[in-house]
Amino acid sequence: MSDLKYVNNEGSFGVVITDKMVHDIFEKCKDAYPNETGGILIGHYSMDLKLAHITIIIGAPRDSKMGKRWFHRGTNGLQRSLDKAWDEHGHYYLGEWHYHPGGAPHPSFHDIKEMKKISKNKNYKCPEPILIIAGNTSFSHWNLGVYVFKQNKYIPLQKKISAD
Numbered sequence: 001m002s003d004l005k006y007v008n009n010e011g012s013f014g015v016v017i018t019d020k021m022v023h024d025i026f027e028k029c030k031d032a033y034p035n036e037t038g039g040i041l042i043g044h045y046s047m048d049l050k051l052a053h054i055t056i057i058i059g060a061p062r063d064s065k066m067g068k069r070w071f072h073r074g075t076n077g078l079q080r081s082l083d084k085a086w087d088e089h090g091h092y093y094l095g096e097w098h099y100h101p102g103g104a105p106h107p108s109f110h111d112i113k114e115m116k117k118i119s120k121n122k123n124y125k126c127p128e129p130i131l132i133i134a135g136n137t138s139f140s141h142w143n144l145g146v147y148v149f150k151q152n153k154y155i156p157l158q159k160k161i162s163a164d
């Protein structure tokens, strides 16, 4: 298991996720194909707030609704998962992930709108949410898009090659 790091251009902010968790996302996508799917990201920030460490991937809650080009994430059981992560590890909601079946891992207009809503929703306590999008051209060719929403724009993060 190794860490993957996605950073902004300035190198001032990054997201750390393990390759195992990315694999887990791809597996959940495969199960959902040809429909979209998604869920939430749980983890914590580093002391200096420069790195978000993702520690738990939650799949689509049972009350989610999905089609080939759309996904409405439900909320069933999420509070319980968040309470558990908080009680056991002190970890919390960091953002969302979802799947673009056969598509590019770029946020749609709808994705951007939803993330902005989350950033402003006081219940999430997450003004700068992370969005991870998995896209694929086949079941062996996957692409991951990692974004952070700050103020009213989204910043794409690039995979950093060297591990540190």
Ligand SMILES: [Zn+2]
Pocket (backbone or CB within 6 Å): 098, 099, 100, 106, 107, 108, 111
């Ligand atoms: Zn989308």
